[in-house]
Amino acid sequence: MVKRKLETCFSPALFESxxxxxxxxxxxxxLRASSAICTxxxxxxxxxxxxxxxxxxxxxxxxxxxxxxxxxxxVLDFADFGNSPFNFTKDKVKGKTIVYSTTNGTGIIxxxxxxxxxxxxxxxxxxALTQWxxxxxxxxxxxxxxxxxxxxxxxxxxxxxxxxxxxxxDLYSTICDSTLAAMDLWSLARPxxxxxxEKAAQRTRLRDKKLDDCIEFCLTSDYTDKxxxxxxxxxxxxxx
Amino acid sequence: MVKRKLETCFSPALFESxxxxxxxxxxxxxLRASSAICTxxxxxxxxxxxxxxxxxxxxxxxxxxxxxxxxxxxVLDFADFGNSPFNFTKDKVKGKTIVYSTTNGTGIIxxxxxxxxxxxxxxxxxxALTQWxxxxxxxxxxxxxxxxxxxxxxxxxxxxxxxxxxxxxDLYSTICDSTLAAMDLWSLARPxxxxxxEKAAQRTRLRDKKLDDCIEFCLTSDYTDKxxxxxxxxxxxxxx
Numbered sequence: 001m002v003k004r005k006l007e008t009c010f011s012p013a014l015f016e017s018x019x020x021x022x023x024x025x026x027x028x029x030x031l032r033a034s035s036a037i038c039t040x041x042x043x044x045x046x047x048x049x050x051x052x053x054x055x056x057x058x059x060x061x062x063x064x065x066x067x068x069x070x071x072x073x074x075v076l077d078f079a080d081f082g083n084s085p086f087n088f089t090k091d092k093v094k095g096k097t098i099v100y101s102t103t104n105g106t107g108i109i110x111x112x113x114x115x116x117x118x119x120x121x122x123x124x125x126x127x128a129l130t131q132w133x134x135x136x137x138x139x140x141x142x143x144x145x146x147x148x149x150x151x152x153x154x155x156x157x158x159x160x161x162x163x164x165x166x167x168x169x170d171l172y173s174t175i176c177d178s179t180l181a182a183m184d185l186w187s188l189a190r191p192x193x194x195x196x197x198e199k200a201a202q203r204t205r206l207r208d209k210k211l212d213d214c215i216e217f218c219l220t221s222d223y224t225d226k227x228x229x230x231x232x233x234x235x236x237x238x239x240x
Numbered sequence: 241m242v243k244r245k246l247e248t249c250f251s252p253a254l255f256e257s258x259x260x261x262x263x264x265x266x267x268x269x270x271l272r273a274s275s276a277i278c279t280x281x282x283x284x285x286x287x288x289x290x291x292x293x294x295x296x297x298x299x300x301x302x303x304x305x306x307x308x309x310x311x312x313x314x315v316l317d318f319a320d321f322g323n324s325p326f327n328f329t330k331d332k333v334k335g336k337t338i339v340y341s342t343t344n345g346t347g348i349i350x351x352x353x354x355x356x357x358x359x360x361x362x363x364x365x366x367x368a369l370t371q372w373x374x375x376x377x378x379x380x381x382x383x384x385x386x387x388x389x390x391x392x393x394x395x396x397x398x399x400x401x402x403x404x405x406x407x408x409x410d411l412y413s414t415i416c417d418s419t420l421a422a423m424d425l426w427s428l429a430r431p432x433x434x435x436x437x438e439k440a441a442q443r444t445r446l447r448d449k450k451l452d453d454c455i456e457f458c459l460t461s462d463y464t465d466k467x468x469x470x471x472x473x474x475x476x477x478x479x480x
Contacts, residue, residue, distance in 0.1 A: 010391055013253050151250055151391075153417040175441050177393040181425055188424050201415050 003173040005139040006166055008159045008182050011146035012107060017114050024138045025115040026129065026162065028155045029145030030122045031202045032083045032211075033105035035218040036068070038124040039085035041237050042224035044094035048235040050106040051099055060099040066092070069101040073209045076101075084214045085124075097234075104145040109230060112143055120228035120235065123158055123218065128225035130165040132238070140166060142179070153185070153200040157193070160186025193219045243413040245379040246406055248399045248422050251386035252347060257354050264378045265355040266369065266402065268395045269385030270362045271442045272323045272451075273345035275458040276308070278364040279325035281477050282464035284334035288475040290346040291339055300339040306332070309341040313449045316341075324454045325364075337474075344385040349470060352383055360468035360475065363398055363458065368465035370405040372478070380406060382419070393425070393440040397433070400426025401461075433459045 005023070009015050028034055037048055051057050054069070058078055061067040067079045068087065075082035081092070083102055100106070112118045116138060121129050133140055142162055144155035160182035166172045167183070174180065189196035194216055197203050206212040217223075227238040245263070249255050268274055277288055291297050294309070298318055301307040307319045308327065315322035321332070323342055340346070352358045356378060361369050373380055382402055384395035400422035406412045407423070414420065429436035434456055437443050446452040457463075467478040 010250065011254060014251060014389065014391070147417075150254065151418045151421065153421055156417075156421065175444065177387075177396075177439075177441050178391045180439050181391065181393055181396065181421070184428050185421055185424060188428070199417075199420050201417050204415065 004137070004171055006163060006172040006174040006179055007140070007176040008142040008144070008163065008178040010144050010151045010156060010178055011149050012111055013149040015111050015143065017111060020112070020115040020141050022139055023115050023141045024117045024119060024133060024136060025112040025141045025143050026119055026121040026133070027105070027108055027112060027143050027145065028121050028158050029105050029108070030158050030218050031154050031206060032085060032214060032218060033102045033145065034120050034122040035124055035214070036083055036085040036088055037100070037120050037228050037235060038122045038224055038226060040088040040093050040098060041226035041228050042124070043088055043090040045088065045098055046095050047097040048228065049097065049099045049233070050109050050235065051101045052106045052110065054101065057099060057101040065099045066096050067099045073206065073211050084211065085217060086214050104147070108143065108145050113230075115141070118230040119238065121158070121162060123161065123221050124223040125226055126158075126161060126165070127222040129227050130162055132227055133166060134169045134171060140172065147202055152202055154197055154202055156182045157186050157189045157196065160184070161190070244377070244411055246403060246412040246414040246419055247380070247416040248382040248384070248403065248418040250384050250391045250396060250418055251389050252351055253389040255351050255383065257351060260352070260355040260381050262379055263355050263381045264357045264359060264373060264376060265352040265381045265383050266359055266361040266373070267345070267348055267352060267383050267385065268361050268398050269345050269348070270398050270458050271394050271446060272325060272454060272458060273342045273385065274360050274362040275364055275454070276323055276325040276328055277340070277360045277468050277475060278362045278464055278466060280328040280333050280338060281466035281468050282364070283328055283330040285328065285338055286335050287337040288468065289337065289339045289473070290349050290475065291341045292346045292350065294341065297339055297341040305339045306336050307339045313446065313451050324451065325457060326454050344387070348383065348385050355381070358470040359478065361398070361402060363401070363461050364463040365466055366401060366405070367462040369467050370402055372467055373406060374409045374411060380412065387442055392442055394437055394442055396422045397426050397429045397436065400424070401430070
């Protein structure tokens, strides 16, 4: 049996568009966009419209949409709320379509648009996501958002955790150094994930901005079985 | 005391030119360019002229220079030899100026030209290199060549080994996730470096091409105290 290909990309600057027509791309931006998106669907959001630029976000807001928007961790003044998963509460998001503009996340979703399918991953949905991936007959590319095009530790460790679960199925093979390194870093992080993430630059940035209250939550496995998937430019629940 | 900044870049695609005017950039391409260059100087080469394209390399050859040139591991037919450190023997290179064209290496040297200084690192010169760096009052950027713009394990592990030695001096600080991850991967690789490198894609590529005879040598620490440095477009021995 030919095994499926498993690859990992550490940064949008390393993404090879055109290489992934046959792959499911899993977007990872655990501190905090991909965790927030998983939380929104866990709390009943109907859809999330990712937008790249501020003026587009403003237009949606004027048309009555709920707007989540931040730049560098700070909530934009015309937005309803920012990027913390704790903002996406049931009372705010249930049944709603949310417009979402973030520093990294939306640009990455556009980059991945050449893929067979794009889904959103985090520790919060890791079990459901990997079980679902295993059921698909597809190559997988784990695409880490990084930070301003740089490698980051937190997304890499999550990529390693996902990769490990997939490799255990024996359905995938990888000759991708990034995947192998991510799995090794995950092996170091697993015994004390919050302790390991202490060293991440984003951990420090969020602490400095007093935006770090959600980190422990973002590192929690299997909070939800929702898998956000991109359909016609909008994120919706994949509905298993 | 303000500590010096230590950073690591995993791929030319992640290199931020213009950010490194004050830094010493250490170029790492251990399988095999940076190991070959260190070996050449250990064996008495006078200088190495890195060239990017094949026609420029041909011109030099026509003018009587010794030419090392490969593409994807294969020696170009008009070259004197390729990219294995075992080619750069004393009888061939002593006192000579060598023109050197490789898949990755020369492009990276050009990228790093905005830095304060560019030196070449490998396991072969790691002790001398790090001792010299510690004596300089400069920030350091460890620049991994990677493979076709991708992250690779072998350069990352070497970067981690260099970073560890620098951090032990207590003169550097880092908030760079790439550096921290590289040091962690080095901690996993150190007990059995050849065994760890077995998983690297480049390990497999070199084996498939029967070019892997030099790998054990390339993973040897402190074969030489030579530090190749870029001066006016040419690599020369830094002369301590």
